[in-house]
Amino acid sequence: xxxxxSWLAGTAFSQTIxxxxxxxxxxxxxxxxxxxxxxxxLLIVDLRxxxxxxxxxxxxxxxxxxxxxxxxxxxxxxxxGLLLIIGEPARELLSFSFWxxxxxxxxxxxIAAAFQIHVRNNQASWGETETVQPATKIFAVLSFFIWVxxxxxxxxxxxxxxxxxxxxxxx
Amino acid sequence: MDYYSxxxxxxxxxxxxxxxxxxxxxxxxxxxxxxxxALVFGTIFMVDMRLxxxxxVTRPVSRVxxxxxxxxxxxxxxAAVTGLLMxxxxxxxxxxxxxxxxxxxxLAFAGLNMVVFELVTARNMAIWDGERRTPPSAxxxxxxxxxxxxxxxxxxxxIGYTKGFNFSAPPAGDxxxxxxxxxxxxxxxxxx
Numbered sequence: 001x002x003x004x005x006s007w008l009a010g011t012a013f014s015q016t017i018x019x020x021x022x023x024x025x026x027x028x029x030x031x032x033x034x035x036x037x038x039x040x041x042l043l044i045v046d047l048r049x050x051x052x053x054x055x056x057x058x059x060x061x062x063x064x065x066x067x068x069x070x071x072x073x074x075x076x077x078x079x080x081g082l083l084l085i086i087g088e089p090a091r092e093l094l095s096f097s098f099w100x101x102x103x104x105x106x107x108x109x110x111i112a113a114a115f116q117i118h119v120r121n122n123q124a125s126w127g128e129t130e131t132v133q134p135a136t137k138i139f140a141v142l143s144f145f146i147w148v149x150x151x152x153x154x155x156x157x158x159x160x161x162x163x164x165x166x167x168x169x170x171x
Numbered sequence: 172m173d174y175y176s177x178x179x180x181x182x183x184x185x186x187x188x189x190x191x192x193x194x195x196x197x198x199x200x201x202x203x204x205x206x207x208x209a210l211v212f213g214t215i216f217m218v219d220m221r222l223x224x225x226x227x228v229t230r231p232v233s234r235v236x237x238x239x240x241x242x243x244x245x246x247x248x249x250a251a252v253t254g255l256l257m258x259x260x261x262x263x264x265x266x267x268x269x270x271x272x273x274x275x276x277x278l279a280f281a282g283l284n285m286v287v288f289e290l291v292t293a294r295n296m297a298i299w300d301g302e303r304r305t306p307p308s309a310x311x312x313x314x315x316x317x318x319x320x321x322x323x324x325x326x327x328x329x330i331g332y333t334k335g336f337n338f339s340a341p342p343a344g345d346x347x348x349x350x351x352x353x354x355x356x357x358x359x360x361x362x363x
Binding site for chain 1: 201208210212213216226227242321324328329331
């Protein structure tokens with residue numbers, strides 16, 4: 001990974017991003033605005049599952065309304081995240097927080113996709129029932145905290161070695 | 172008017188010194204600041220999009236707002252408390268920092284926009300509550316809100332890239348997870 005990171009850092013595209021004073025903070029700003037919107041969309045669906053909001057609407061309606069926001073945001077986050085990796089390969093790829101973040105991301109996306117497919121396949125029953133099964137509620141809370149963890153790990157990349165000590169790759 | 176000595180006193184206070192000098196407190200406070208921001212913008216964005224007429228248009232504005240705005244306030248409280256802690260740690264450098272000053276101005280305008288909406292525009296909301304197309308004043312409020320909050324986020328991010336901050340944590344020991352949990356318990360001790 002060290003070799004890959006130094007190769008990537010040597011590419012012209014990486015140096016264009018890295019040598020600019022404003023590109024990294026600008027891409028990060030887009031990244032932040034986008035994950036905030038993602039959190040909003042996820043929160044609404046999770047609150048509906050928990051019965052804390054939108055109880056007058058079926059879960060099918062709420063999911064259909066906000067799923068495009070979830071996947072749209074994830075696409076923008078992937079694109080801006082990729083630019084940040086290209087711009088600062090060592091900071092991202094050699095960071096323990098980054099890999100914890102990527103692992104949580106995989107789990108978070110699997111839960112989101114599985115949930116969406118489940119709702120789509122059970123539209124009829126979801127439309128009628130007001131409340132959801134306890135297991136779904138547990139998954140809603142779990143999934144929300146996974147996304148909170150993804151954001152936390154993303155921010156901790158900046159202090160990786162301070163936070164994780166020897167778990168973080170040593171400079 | 173110069174408040175430099177006032178902010179120097181904040182910086183030298185016990186809480187300022189604690190955040191600045193205790194291992195990993197600053198990163199953890201920063202993480203919660205970002206989570207607060209995500210909650211604020213994520214929720215208010217969906218309400219603003221309803222006002223503009225691009226989201227949840229079949230649902231009354233009041234219901235969309237009622238579902239979400241309480242969470243905006245939870246996020247704002249979290250962002251404000253953590254923001255104050257970070258401010259206290261480097262108060263004088265924040266005070267003279269242009270990006271920080273502009274962020275506070277943008278924040279004030281976001282608040283003003285909200286007050287005008289609540290006191291003027293929303294006064295006759297019952298009339299247009301269920302309408303897909305809200306009045307121009309409401310659409311303006313939604314658009315202004317998104318613009319101002321994005322500005323707050325951009326300026327906030329820029330603060331971190333302007334020099335002069337003591338944002339680095341004290342040198343870490345050999346402990347791994349103990350560092351993290353040690354810092355959390357220190358925060359808990361400090362809070363209560």
